[in-house]
Amino acid sequence: MKISVDWTYTAAPDEVWAMTSSTEFQDRKCADAGAQSYDSSVTADGDRTVIVTTREMATEGVPDALRSLAGRTVTITETQTWGPAAADGSREAEVRVEAKGQPVSMNGKVRMAPAADSTAVSLTGDLKARVPLVGGRIEKAVAPVIEAAARSEAEVGEEWLAG
Numbered sequence: 001m002k003i004s005v006d007w008t009y010t011a012a013p014d015e016v017w018a019m020t021s022s023t024e025f026q027d028r029k030c031a032d033a034g035a036q037s038y039d040s041s042v043t044a045d046g047d048r049t050v051i052v053t054t055r056e057m058a059t060e061g062v063p064d065a066l067r068s069l070a071g072r073t074v075t076i077t078e079t080q081t082w083g084p085a086a087a088d089g090s091r092e093a094e095v096r097v098e099a100k101g102q103p104v105s106m107n108g109k110v111r112m113a114p115a116a117d118s119t120a121v122s123l124t125g126d127l128k129a130r131v132p133l134v135g136g137r138i139e140k141a142v143a144p145v146i147e148a149a150a151r152s153e154a155e156v157g158e159e160w161l162a163g
Helices: 013-020 023-032 064-070 135-162
Strands: 002-009 037-045 048-058 073-082 091-099 104-115 118-129
Touching: 002 104, 002 135, 013 104, 013 118, 013 135, 023 037, 023 048, 023 135, 091 118, 104 135, 118 135
Parallel strands: none
Antiparallel strands: 002 118, 037 048, 048 073, 073 091, 091 104, 104 118
16 A cells, blocks of 8 residues: 655755754654654664664554554554765655564655755655455555654654754
8 A cells, every 4th residue: 555645844954854863853753653662773874874763652543453463562663764965955765664573564765855945755655464355454554553653753843843
């Protein structure tokens, strides 16, 4: 299932990058999303930056069919591998989201690019549930959760940038 979420920050790309690549921001986005526990790391390796967040999330509010598979909590790991900034300040990352012990994952891209006095961010991905017969229903149930997490990150980011 295709996922696509777009948002804009009222800040220049270098400011948005400084925020995105800080463990403090990554921790805050996890906490504000309701994670029961979380850990984040940001590692620079040459012209690449790898951001990894792992968060334990309650499955409350998840459809019963999924909750019976996952239990009361699920551990989600998000890995973003960012490339260097282009001349205009834009950046792109490969992103992978995995739910530990669950047959659901997402591979995609995040792109940030200058847009007038702002920075446009877009997340696109392919959500897969590797469960015969019911995979499509699982994807339809999980997609809104991923989209809500992206919107939550956008809200946290805007508050962060506002100071």
